Amino acid sequence: MADHEQKAMQLMQEAEKKLKSAKGFFGSMLASFGGGSSKHEEAAELYVRAANSFKMAKKWSLGGEAFCKAAELQLTLDSKHEAATRYVDAGNCYRKGDANEAVRCFQKAIEIYTDMGRFTIAAKHHITVAEIYETELVDVEKAITNYEQAADYYKGEESNSSANKCLVKVAEFSAQLENYEKAIEIYEQLGMYAMDNSLLKYSAKDHFFKACICHMCVDLVNAQLSVAKYEDMFPAFSDSRECKLIKNLLKACEEENVDAFTEALREFDSISRLDKNLTAMLLKVKKQLNAEPELC
Structure with a gap:
């Protein structure tokens, strides 16, 4: 690894020499004949080679820095695609240890790609x-x-x-x-898209199920109305275990029956486990049922 790092440092020095020579008197004369750009291209290639050597040495920040230098040179050469590629390479290096710098590099790449x-x-x-x-x-x-x-x-x-x-x-x-209104809007949009697509139709019930849980976190009356709406829109939802669970949970809330709420969840979970986010949301509903039964 030390050998790779040493090689990388040498390549960085070579790249910097190329750039200095491009800025000197003879470099200025060469630039007038198009030779300056070739110096920049050569320097960019050296920076890329240095970056790859830093990667082999697991010197991720140095690798990211070298890729950024290459990207900056490619921009001066108007090689936008190459510059964006190098910023992505830099982002992948920085991601090993400096997430904020990684984001900065990916954002630079994104700006170039959108411009293109x-x-x-x-x-x-x-x-x-x-x-x-x-x-x-x-x-x-x-x-x-x-x-x-x-x-x-x-x-x-x-x-x-x-x-x-x-x-x-x-x-x-x-x-x-807890931006449930936004989540509901998206889940409904996804559900409607899925139910009109023969390959995705089965997943529609999952989106409507999640929308129902979001409704329950906001307003139990609207949750009941939403179940009816989704059944009308997508009749297959009525026969799903997910729909039956929502109805059982709403009934438990209406009856202020915490035990029935818990049992409905346990029964559903024994066959197909709810993910942690949905579980957390339903526990919130259960907590409201315990603390403020008048809401149900």
Whole structure:
């Protein structure tokens, strides 16, 4: 590893010498004949080689820095695609130890790709940024912003399946932040899209189920109305275990029966486990049932 790091440092020095020679008197003369750009290209290649050597030495921050230098040179050469690629490489390096710097690099790449009209690849990198905010920087609101932007770009490119995967995340995180109205709107949108698609029809019940749980966290009367609405829109929802669970939970709330609420959850969970987010939301409803029975 020490050998790789030493080689990387040598390559960095060579790149800097190339740049200095391009700025000198003879470099200025060469530039007038187009030779200056070749010096910049050679320096950029040296920075990339240095970055890869830093990667082999597991010197991630130094690798990221070298890739950024290459990207900056590619921009001066108007090689936008190459510059964006190097910013992505830099982001992947920085992600090993500096999440904020990784985000900065991915955002630079996104700016270039959107300027080029490459919205699908820009969306892909927005997802990467969202994942960094989700798992490493733990900033749910910024994760939502990036998943939403990715969804918008995918929709613009008619990649509705990819857009919907992003919207699932937006709905989940919105519910976590107790922005239930937004989550409901998205789950209903996803449910309607799924029920009109023969390949996705089965998943419609899951989206309507999650929308119902969000409704329960806000208003039990509206939750009852929403069940009827979803059954009318998608009759297959009526026969699903998810719909039966919602009805049992609403009945338990109406009767102020905490034991029945708990038993309905236990029975459902014994066959197919609820994910932790839905469980947390239903426990919130149960807590309200315990503390303020008049709400039911």
